[in-house]
Amino acid sequence: MSATTLSVRNLTKTIKKHKVIKGISFELKEGEVFGFLGPNGAGKTTTIRMLVGLIRPTSGTIEICGYDVKKNFTKAMANLGCIVENPELYPYLSGTDNLLHFARMLPSVDAKRIAEVVDMVKLTERIDDKVKTYSLGMRQRLGIAQALLNRPKVLILDEPTNGLDPAGIRQMRVFIRELAEKEGLSVLVSSHLLSEIQLLCDRVAIITKGNIITVDTVESLLSSQEQAIWQLDPSVKGREILESLTEVTTLDDGYMVTPYDSTQIPKWNAALVHAGVQVLQLNRKIPVLEDLFLQLTDTGGAHIE
Amino acid sequence: MNNLILNEMMKLVARKRLLVIGAIVGILVILFTFAQYKEVQTQREKLGSDDWRASLQQQIIDMQNRLGSSRISDDWREQIQVSVQQLQFYLDQDINPSEPGAVTFVRMFIENSSDLFIPLLIMIVASDLVSSEHTLGSVKLLLTRPVKRWRILLSKYITLLMATSLIVAMTGLLSYGLSGIVFGYHGWNAPIITGFLVDGGDVDTSSIRLISQWKFVLMDFGLVWFVAVVVGTLAFMLSVLIRSTAASMGVMLAALISGAILNNMVSSWESAKYLFMVNLKLTNYLNGVAPPITGMTLFSSMSVLLVWWAAALVLSFFVFTRQDVY
Amino acid sequence: MLGKKSVRYITIIAATLSILWLLSFGWAIQDYYATGATDDVVKKQDSSQKTVKKNHMFTVVALGDSLTRGTGDDSGKGYVGYVADELKERFNGNVVVQNLGINGQISSQLKKQVKQPNIQRQLADADIILLTIGANDLFQQGRTLENFDLATIKTIEDAFVENLTTIFTDIRKANPDASIFFVGLYNPFIEVDETGVTSPTVRDWNRTAEEVSSTIPRIVFVPTYDIFQLSVNDYLFTDKFHPNQQGYRLIADRIAPLIKWEGERK
Numbered sequence: 044m045s046a047t048t049l050s051v052r053n054l055t056k057t058i059k060k061h062k063v064i065k066g067i068s069f070e071l072k073e074g075e076v077f078g079f080l081g082p083n084g085a086g087k088t089t090t091i092r093m094l095v096g097l098i099r100p101t102s103g104t105i106e107i108c109g110y111d112v113k114k115n116f117t118k119a120m121a122n123l124g125c126i127v128e129n130p131e132l133y134p135y136l137s138g139t140d141n142l143l144h145f146a147r148m149l150p151s152v153d154a155k156r157i158a159e160v161v162d163m164v165k166l167t168e169r170i171d172d173k174v175k176t177y178s179l180g181m182r183q184r185l186g187i188a189q190a191l192l193n194r195p196k197v198l199i200l201d202e203p204t205n206g207l208d209p210a211g212i213r214q215m216r217v218f219i220r221e222l223a224e225k226e227g228l229s230v231l232v233s234s235h236l237l238s239e240i241q242l243l244c245d246r247v248a249i250i251t252k253g254n255i256i257t258v259d260t261v262e263s264l265l266s267s268q269e270q271a272i273w274q275l276d277p278s279v280k281g282r283e284i285l286e287s288l289t290e291v292t293t294l295d296d297g298y299m300v301t302p303y304d305s306t307q308i309p310k311w312n313a314a315l316v317h318a319g320v321q322v323l324q325l326n327r328k329i330p331v332l333e334d335l336f337l338q339l340t341d342t343g344g345a346h347i348e
Numbered sequence: 349m350n351n352l353i354l355n356e357m358m359k360l361v362a363r364k365r366l367l368v369i370g371a372i373v374g375i376l377v378i379l380f381t382f383a384q385y386k387e388v389q390t391q392r393e394k395l396g397s398d399d400w401r402a403s404l405q406q407q408i409i410d411m412q413n414r415l416g417s418s419r420i421s422d423d424w425r426e427q428i429q430v431s432v433q434q435l436q437f438y439l440d441q442d443i444n445p446s447e448p449g450a451v452t453f454v455r456m457f458i459e460n461s462s463d464l465f466i467p468l469l470i471m472i473v474a475s476d477l478v479s480s481e482h483t484l485g486s487v488k489l490l491l492t493r494p495v496k497r498w499r500i501l502l503s504k505y506i507t508l509l510m511a512t513s514l515i516v517a518m519t520g521l522l523s524y525g526l527s528g529i530v531f532g533y534h535g536w537n538a539p540i541i542t543g544f545l546v547d548g549g550d551v552d553t554s555s556i557r558l559i560s561q562w563k564f565v566l567m568d569f570g571l572v573w574f575v576a577v578v579v580g581t582l583a584f585m586l587s588v589l590i591r592s593t594a595a596s597m598g599v600m601l602a603a604l605i606s607g608a609i610l611n612n613m614v615s616s617w618e619s620a621k622y623l624f625m626v627n628l629k630l631t632n633y634l635n636g637v638a639p640p641i642t643g644m645t646l647f648s649s650m651s652v653l654l655v656w657w658a659a660a661l662v663l664s665f666f667v668f669t670r671q672d673v674y
Numbered sequence: 675m676l677g678k679k680s681v682r683y684i685t686i687i688a689a690t691l692s693i694l695w696l697l698s699f700g701w702a703i704q705d706y707y708a709t710g711a712t713d714d715v716v717k718k719q720d721s722s723q724k725t726v727k728k729n730h731m732f733t734v735v736a737l738g739d740s741l742t743r744g745t746g747d748d749s750g751k752g753y754v755g756y757v758a759d760e761l762k763e764r765f766n767g768n769v770v771v772q773n774l775g776i777n778g779q780i781s782s783q784l785k786k787q788v789k790q791p792n793i794q795r796q797l798a799d800a801d802i803i804l805l806t807i808g809a810n811d812l813f814q815q816g817r818t819l820e821n822f823d824l825a826t827i828k829t830i831e832d833a834f835v836e837n838l839t840t841i842f843t844d845i846r847k848a849n850p851d852a853s854i855f856f857v858g859l860y861n862p863f864i865e866v867d868e869t870g871v872t873s874p875t876v877r878d879w880n881r882t883a884e885e886v887s888s889t890i891p892r893i894v895f896v897p898t899y900d901i902f903q904l905s906v907n908d909y910l911f912t913d914k915f916h917p918n919q920q921g922y923r924l925i926a927d928r929i930a931p932l933i934k935w936e937g938e939r940k
Contacts, residue, residue, distance in 0.1 A: 097492065143678075395770065573699060
């Protein structure tokens with residue numbers, strides 16, 4: 044098992060007597076991409092800002108590569124690269140000057156390293172132009188370049204694909220995976236889009252209303268929630284047979300829903316056919332985030348895009 | 349630390365703030381030079397000679413006549429009395445208090461701009477030194493580097509001090525360079541009388557000394573710089589406390605302008621002397637101009653300014669190192 | 675790359691300037707509170723030796739009180755202004771007026787003023803000198819009238835004569851050639867004074883003043899008593915003390931024709 048690079052324990056934050064973060068704990072391992080999934084307002088950004096030292100936690104500890112963010116701020120930050128929300132660089136400076144600016148704030152970053160990160164994010168051609176002339180995607184890449192300057196062990200990206208076009212999103216995804224796999228970085232990515240997390244992350248934490256509801260690998264999380272939808276004729280007899288085999292809920296329009304289990308589905312199907320029930324439709328339904336939330340939270344009120 | 353200061357200077361230079369300020373100063377100097385030139389001309393026409401003694405005499409007579417009017421307030425009367433005595437002293441010593449030339453212009457310009465104009469220029473830089481990082485969002489990148497927050501703020505503050513020095517120097521150079529075209533680049537060694545002690549409406553001339561104008565100008569600049577630093581620090585504090593640049597500028601502007609107004613009417617409100625705004629005209633003490641409130645001295649004004657300065661600095665650092673950044 | 679070097683230079687310059695200003699500031703404080711730094715003490719200079727080079731203008735120097743100042747005239751010119759206007763017309767505009775009149779001035783104050791070196795210099799430069807003095811001595815803003823007492827007036831008059839003599843002597847010393855036009859008093863109270871004591875007093879005062887004038891060459895005593903004698907209210911300002919525009923004009927009309935200059939073109 045690889046080393047833990049970021050560990051968060053019992054993190055809470057109270058703003059004006061209102062408990063915004065209610066005790067969050069998780070860990071990041073070397074070389075893994077960790078998703079932070081939750082609706083807007085769930086506390087993703089507040090948590091991330093605590094991780095990078097912008098907000099002081101009310102209680103709990105954050106350690107980056109073993110250094111406490113509160114007690115050993117500079118050492119912790121030396122191992123961290125981050126973009127919080129949009130990469131807000133100085134528009135009136137050129138790309139190089141922006142990188143120079145942040146390089147000067149780091150202990151040992153030379154011109155060679157600057158050239159290296161520029162090359163990594165493929166900005167070499169435009170690097171001497173003023174940032175205000177950059178497209179959003181280029182800014183995002185420059186933001187990542189500055190986050191990589193200090194060869195961080197942990198990279199925190201808050202909504203990295205926000206505002207990018209589909210091609211940009213794809214490039215970003217490939218790039219992040221590369222960083223994790225080739226450079227061994229731990230990457231924490233927050234998003235409110237399940238599809239993004241699904242394609243990018245190894246593990247995911249689902250956060251809503253200041254709580255982490257579940258932390259799991261993407262596959263198990265999704266598969267546990269997969270459903271099979273049946274349309275049977277005659278439906279009454281069909282339901283009796285299915286009910287004898289598994290849990291069934293009947294929808295208003297006569298469709299029946301059972302859990303999806305690839306080993307069992309053929310057997311159920313055979314049983315139905317054997318009893319003379321016609322299977323008109325059998326669909327495997329991959330859950331959307333909304334359903335996931337509704338199922339994971341009792342309240343079910345969270346709004347997901 | 350050096351690197352951090354270089355960063356801040358780079359941003360300052362890149363935003364061309366100093367150039368804008370230079371342009372503002374340049375335009376104002378040109379206007380003032382023209383006004384001064386016109387005044388000299390009308391004076392000459394009126395008196396039929398360019399003898400400064402005649403015009404100084406006329407100035408004294410005019411003031412004496414104003415003293416005769418029953419409608420002027422007591423403070424105003426005292427101030428005029430002081431001026432009359434000083435001008436008479438210059439006349440008796442046969443020293444021109446406003447020797448024509450660029451150096452005299454610089455002295456007048458810097459003295460008159462010390463309580464409003466220069467602070468205003470400093471404000472342009474100071475007000476958004478911190479708040480602009482908030483507006484831009486770059487503060488999130490700045491504060492997530494492995495550098496302690498107080499060092500970041502200190503580098504910004506040192507940059508402010510350096511910008512203040514540059515602006516003060518720029519004002520001096522521009523006013524010398526531009527006014528010299530009209531008035532000639534002389535007057536460095538013109539004698540200036542200093543050491544007038546003002547007590548109510550009376551001038552004590554016992555400790556009076558003559559010094560060269562260049563020395564006097566240098567001292568003026570030192571005092572103006574100090575005032576600029578204090579005002580800059582206050583604007584800097586507001587920039588930390590209020591994240592909107594416009595709002596912090598507004599607050600500072602209101603304070604400065606109210607100071608200019610208060611100066612003319614606070615004489616009976618004695619505790620007003622603890623406000624920083626009425627203590628900005630330090631150069632007046634060198635010139636022996638009566639302070640707006642009796643009992644104010646160079647030392648008291650400086651102490652008041654120092655207290656405000658220290659408080660602003662402490663508060664800035666306290667808030668900046670502790671605040672949550674959203 | 676944004677001139678990395680230039681930023682560095684600007685920073686170095688700025689740092690140097692900061693030190694310079696800080697030192698200047700310290701110096702200013704030190705200098706202000708330094709006591710006993712006596713090597714530069716101002717020495718009284720004899721400025722009377724420095725005379726202004728004579729210009730080619732006809733120079734009028736006016737001395738005295740509010741009448742010279744022109745108080746009561748809506749246009750602010752006063753008799754000095756009207757005299758100057760007329761001279762300007764005659765002398766082709768080559769006229770310079772230096773009005774040194776001060777409101778409320780009395781003879782003892784004028785005596786001091788005339789002794790000032792710079793006033794003496796200006797007097798030396800004058801072609802003619804206009805003078806009004808005494809009204810404030812005599813009337814004391816109306817108080818004389820309220821408590822009329824011959825003995826008091828005698829004391830005032832004696833002092834006045836002494837002052838006036840000194841004033842004339844000093845003016846002559848400064849300028850031996852210029853004509854002096856000394857404007858006499860009128861009686862502003864001629865119509866309100868029921869006891870009739872003021873008129874003789876003013877007349878007596880004028881007589882004394884004229885006598886003093888006659889002791890020194892080239893002094894012209896300009897009477898004004900008669901101008902205001904018959905219809906004083908037509909020529910007085912609303913304060914019932916100073917002349918109004920018309921009153922000043924009449925005084926000026928007396929003086930202007932008497933003034934001659936070799937530069938005058940017919």
